[in-house]
Amino acid sequence: MRIASAVTAGLGLAGLLATGAAAAPHDSPRGPREAVNWGACSAAQKELNEAGAQCAKVAVPLDYSDPRGRTIDIAISRIKAKSPGKRRGILLSNPGGPGGTGLATTLSLRPTLKDVADRYDLIGFDPRFLGESTPLTCGPAPRPVPPGETTTPREDFDAATRAARDTARRCQEHGDNAALLPHASTRNVARDMDAIRAALGERRMSYYGVSYGADLGAVYTQMFPRRADRIVIDSSTDPAATQYELFQRSGAPAEAALSPGVRADMEKLLARAERHPIPVAGQRLDAKLVRLMFKQLVQHEENDGQLAGMVDDLTRAAAGEEVEPGPALAAMLAFLNSPEVENSMLGGAMFMCGDGGWPAGGWPKDPETYWKNMERSRADQPVFGPYVNSMIAPCAFWDSEPREPGTKVDNKVPVLMLQARLDNNVPYEGALALHRKLKGSRLLTADIRSHGVYGRGSAGLTPVPCADRTVNAYLRDGKLPAADVTCAHPDEKTGAQR
Template sequence: MRVVSAVTAGLGLAGLLTSGGVAAPAPAEVPKSRSSALSWGRCPAGQKELNEAGARCAKVTVPLDYADPGGRTIRLTISRVEAQSPERRGILLSNPGGPGGTGLAHTLALRPALKEAADQYDLIGFDPRFLGESTPITCGTAPRPAPAGPTTTPRADFEASVRAARDTARRCREHGDNAELLPRASTRNVARDMDAIRAALGERKLSYYGVSYGADLGAVYTQLFPRRADRVVLDSSTDPAATQYELFQRSGAPAEAALDGEVRADVRELLRRAERRPLAVKGQRLNAPLLRMIFKQLVQHEEYDPQLAAVVADLKKAATGEEIEPGPALAGLLELLSSPELESGMVGGALFMCGDGGWPAGGWPKNPETYWKNMRRSRATQPVFGPYVNGMIAPCAFWGAEPREPGTEIGNDVPALLLQARHDNNVPYEGALALHRRLTGSRLLTAEIRAHGVYGRGNDGLTPVPCADRAVNTYLSEGKLPAADLTCGGTSTS
C-alpha cells in the first residue's frame, strides 16, 4: 500500500492553474556534442535501485529565472539508464506527481511495466527544481505538533489548521534565501527545466510519462514546447481551467460516492464522536480532520477496501475506550502521521501549489472564513469528505511570495495519450475530459475502475489494466495512438 504517495495526493497536492501568458525564452538548442560535457558518475547515496541498475547521474545547470538567463543558476540532478536496443528511439522522462514528488528513480521504476519499450529509450529520471537532489528548498524547523486534547469542537480543529498553515508559510518565506527562490517554483519552470535537460542531452525531442500532477506538467510541456514533444502519456490529469482549491473541492463528491453500506454508517459515527472527543489509539488522539484524511486515502483504490474495513473496525473499538493494538493498515498510517515525511511532502507540494500563477498565491482564498463557510455548507451533501476538501487551508493562503508570471493556458494539437479511471476520486474524470478537449491531438483511454493512476498498476501490487498497459507500450514503441478513444472494462478486460 503506497501510503506516502496516497497521502500527498489526497492532500490536494495536484492540479494546475491556467490563464493566458507568454512563455519566457526557451532554452537554446544545444548541439549533440553537449551531452558529452555532462559529468556522469555514481548516483547519490540512497539511490540503491539506480546504482544497482547501472544508472549514471549528472548535474544540469539551468537559470533560476528563465526571464534572466544570464542571472543566478541552480543545478538539477538527473539519472540515465541507457537504451538496450540498437533501434534506440531517444529519451523518456517522467514525473511521479505530487507536486512535491522526487523523480530521480521514477523512470527506472517504470521499466517492469514498459517491458520491451524500455529498451528503446534512455530512461531519464530527474528531481524537479527545489526538491530532492535539485537545489532543494527547506523551511525552518517545524514546531512539534501539540497533541490533541481530550475534547474539541469542529471550530477549534479548524482554527488549529489555520495556525499550522500560517506557520508553515512563515517558516518557508523567512528561511535562508527562500524569498528569492519561492516565486520561481512553478510548473512552467519545471517544464522549461525538462527542456533544458533535453538540450543538455543533445536530443531534439523528448518522450514523457506523467501521472497526476505529472500529467499536468506534461500538458504544460506540450504547450510551451510543442515541436519538442515526441510521445507523451498523461495519466490521471486535471481540468486545466480550474484553480487548485477548486480541484480539491471537486474531489469530495466522488470520494463520498466510494463509501457505501455499513462502512458509511460506521465512518459517520466515528466522525461524529471524534468531533467532540478525539479517539485515543496507541498514545495518539485522532481528531475528525485526521480521520477524514485517513479515510480519504483509503477510498482512492478499490484494492484498499479491505484496509478501510480493518481500520474502521480498529477505530470502532477505540471509540468505546478500549485500548487496542492497531492492525497493519492503521499502524502504518499512524506511523506516517508522526513522521517527518508528511511535513516534508506537504512543504514540497506547497512550493508548486503556491508558485503557479493565474490568481493570488495559487488560487487559494486568503480569508480563512471562506474555508469555514464552505465546510459548513458542504456537510449537507458530503458529510464525510466535504469538511475535508473544503476546509483544507493550504499555506498558500499566507504565502507572501506571489507568482512571477501567469499560468499556462492549454490548447494545442500535440499528439498525446491520456489515461483516466472513470471513478478516480482524487482527480475526477471530468477533468480528463476537459483536458482532452483542449489537447485536440489526444486520445483518451478510460479505465472502468476506482483508482488514481491507470498505467503500470501491477508495479505497486495493484490490479493491472492490461489493455491500458498495452496501449501505452504500443504508443511508446511504435508511435501508434489508438484510432479513437477507448474504454478498458476493469478486471474483465484482457
Template sequence: MRVVSAVTAGLGLVGLLAGPGAAADLPGSGAPKPVRSAVGWGPCSAEQKELNEAGAECAKVAVPLDYADPRGRTIDIAVSRIRAKSSGERRGILLSNPGGPGGTGLANTLALRPALKDVADHYDLIGFDPRFLGESTPLTCGEAPQPAPPAETTTPRRDFGKSVRSARDTARRCQEHGDNAELLPHASTRNVARDMDAIREALGERRLSYYGISYGADLGAVYTQLFPHRSDRIVLDSSTDPAATQYELFQRSGAPAEAALDGLGGHVRDDVLKLLARAERHPIPVKNVRLDAPLLRILLKQLVQHEEYDPQLVSVVDDVKKAAAGEEFEPGPALSGLLDLLSSPELADSMTGGAIFMCGDGGWPAGGWPKKPATYWKNMQRSRATQPVFGPYVNGMIAPCAFWGTEPREPGTRIRNDVPVLLLQAKYDNNVPYEGALALHKKLRGSRLVTADIRSHGVYGRGTSGLTPVPCADGAVNTYLRDGELPRADITCAKPNLKPNLKTTEKTQ
C-alpha cells in the same frame, strides 16, 4: 503521546516560451539520433541504491533560476540515466514525473521499467528531481515547532482554528527561511517544464518522450504547450481540468469520494459518521495517537482512492470503533501503516515541496486559493449537508497558500494545442475526477483518451504497486511508446478482476 499533523498530511492526500531552444521548430519528424552528451555522468549517490544496482548514471544539470534572466543565478537539477540496451534501436529519451507536487523523481523511471517491458530497451530512461526537491538545489522551510497533542475535548471550530494557525505558520517559515524570498517566486510548473527542456538540450536530444501521473500529467500538459515541437511521445495519466483553480480541484474530489464510500455499504457509512461525530468532540485515542476528526478524514480519503483498498478501509473503521469503545486491542496493519506514513519525515518533506509549488505556481493552474479563512469555514460547513464525510476535509483544507507572501510571476498556462498525446483516466477516480480529464482532452486536440472502468488514482503500471493491472491500458501505452501509434479513437478498458491489495499504505500523487 505521538503527534501527527493533520494539516501537513492533508496537503498531499492534491505564456512565455523562455527556455532552451524554444524558439526553433524541429525539421522533420523522424526518430531522434543519439548525440554525445555534454553532461558529466558518474555514480549516483549512496542514497540511490536501486539506481546504482541497475547500472544507472547520475549528474547535475545547471539551469537558470529565473528563465527571464538566463545569465543570472543558476541552480542544479539532479538527473539519472539508464541507457537504452541497443543503440541501433534506440528511440530517444523518456522522462517521467511521479506527481505531487512535491514528489522526487530521480528513480521514478526505473520504477516504471517493469510496466514498460521491452519498450524500456529503446529509450534512455531519464529520472530527475524537480527544482528545489530531493538532490536538486534544495529549498527548505524553517523548522516546524512540535505540535501539541490534540486535547481530550475539541470542536470543529477549534480544529479549524488550529489548521489556520498551522497554515499561517508554515507560510511564514517558508518565506523567511534562508534566501527563500529569492527562490520561492521561481517554484512553478512552468519552470519545471523549462527545466525538462534544459535536460533535453543538455543531453543533445531533439525531442523528449514523457510519462507523468497526477501532477506529473499536468506538468506534461504544460510542457506540450510551451514546447510543442520538442514533444515526442507524451503519456499523461490521471490529469486535472486546466481551467480549474487548485482549491476548486480539491473541492471537486469530495462528491466522488462520498460515492465511493457508499459503495462499501450503508453500515460502513453509518459507522464512519458515528466515529466522526465522536472525534469532532472527543478525539479517539489509538495506542499513542489521538485521532481528531480532520486526521480521521485524511486516513479515510487515503484509502478510498483504490477499490483494492476497501478491505483495509473497513479494517481501519473497525479498529477505530474498538478504540472509541475503550477496548484493549492491537491496531491492524492498515491503521498502523497509515499512522507511520503520516508521521514519517519523508512525507513531511514531500508536503513541504507540495506547498512550495502549489503556493508559488503560475503554471498549473494559477493560484486560486481564497485568502480569507472565513471562506473555507463557510464552504466546509455548507458541504456537510451532501458530503458529511469528505466535504469538511476538501473544502476546509486551508493551505499555506492563503497566507503566502509572494504572487506568481506568471499567469497560468492556457492549454490548447494539437500535440499527439495519450491520456489515461480511471472513470471513478476520486482524487482527480474524470471530468477533469475530459476537459483536458478537449484542450489537447491531438489526444486520445483511454478510460479505465475502475476506481483508482493512476491507470498505467498498476501492477508495479501491487494493484490489479489494466492490460488494455498498459498495452495502449506500450504500443504508443514503442511504435508511435495512438489508438484510432478513444477507448474504454473493461474492468479487470480486482484483487485485494496486500500493501497497507501508498502515497498519493
C-alpha cells in the same frame, strides 16, 4: 509512489511562493554551462545503483528571464537503452504530488514497459528545490501540540489556520528563500525538463507523468510543442479549475465510493472524533486526520477491505479498547510520523501555491470562506466534505503575487491520455475538459476506481492489461489509437478494448 503523491496532494500543508520567469513560450531554454558528467548515484539511491543507473546534475537558470544569472542544479538519473539499434531517444517521467521526487521513478516503470524500456534512455529527475536537486527548506516547525481529550470542529479549524499561517511565515523568512521561492512553478519545471533534453543532446523528448505529473506534461506540450515526442499523461485535472476547486470536487466521488454500511460507521466515528480525538497507539487522532487517512484508502477499490478494517480499529479505540493497529492503520501512522512527510508537504505547497493559474493557484484569502464551505458540505458529504472544503493552504497567507500567469493549454500536440472513470482524487470530468483542450489527444478510459491507470501491477494493484498494452504500443511504434479507448474492468478477465 502514488500513495505518497496522493498524501501530498491530500494534505496540502506547507505553503509558499510566487512563480517562475518569462521566456518565449516556444523557445528552448539555454542548456547547462557544463557538460553532463555521469557517475554513480548517491548512497541514498541504492536501487538505482543496483540497477546500473548513472546520475548527474544539470545546471539550469534559477530565473529563465535572466539566463546568464544564477543557476541551480537539477539531479537526474539515467538507465541506458539496451537496444542501441532500436533506440528512440529519452523518456522522462514524473511521479506527481506536486512535490514528488523522481530520480527512481524509472525503476517503477520498467516492469510494465517491458521491451519498450530497452528502446529509451529512461531519465528520472528531482524537480527544482526537491530531493537531490538544489534544496529549499523552511524554518524549523514548532513541536506539534497533540490534541487534547476534547475539542470542537471550530477549534480544530482555527488550529489548522494558525498552522498554515505560520508555515507561510517560516517559509518566506527562512534563509535564501526570498530569492528562490518566486521561481518554484510548474512552468519552470517544464523549462527544466527541456533544459535536461538539451543537455543530453536530444532533439525531442518523450514523457510519462501521473497525477500532477500529467498536468506538468500538458504544460510542456503547450510551452515546447516542437520538442514533444511521445507524451503519455495519466490522471489529469480540469485546466479551468483552481487547486482549491480541485480539492472540493474530489469530495463527492469519494463519498460515492463508500458502501452504505461503511459510510454509516464512518459518520458515527467522525462525529465522535470531532468532539473527542481518538486515542490509538499512544497518540490521539482528530477528525481531520481520520478523514485524511480514509481519503487515501478510498482512492483504490483494492483497498476497500483495508478501509473497513481501519474503521473497525478506530471504532474500537474510540470506545476505549486497547487496540493493536491492523496493517492499514499501522502503515498510515508510520508514514504520517515519518520525517519524509514534512518534506513532501513542503514540495507540494511550493507548486500548489507557486503557479499563477492551472494547475494550481486560486486559494481564497479569507479563512471564513473555507469554514462556510466546510459547514455547507456536511449535508450531502458528511465524511469527506469537511476535509476537502476546509483545506486551507499556506498559499492563502502568501504575500507575493505570481510572477507570470499560468499556462492556458490549447494545442494539437499528439498525446495519449489515461483516466480511471471513478477516480475520486482527480474526477473524470476534469480529464474530459483537458482532452477537449489537447485537440491531438486520444483518451483511454479505464472502468475502475483508481488514481493512476498505467503500471498498476508494479504498484501492487490489479493491472489493466489493455491500458498497459496501449501505452507500450504508442511508446514503441508512435501511433496513437485511431479513436478514444475504453478498457474493461480487470474483473471481466478480458483485458479487451471496446
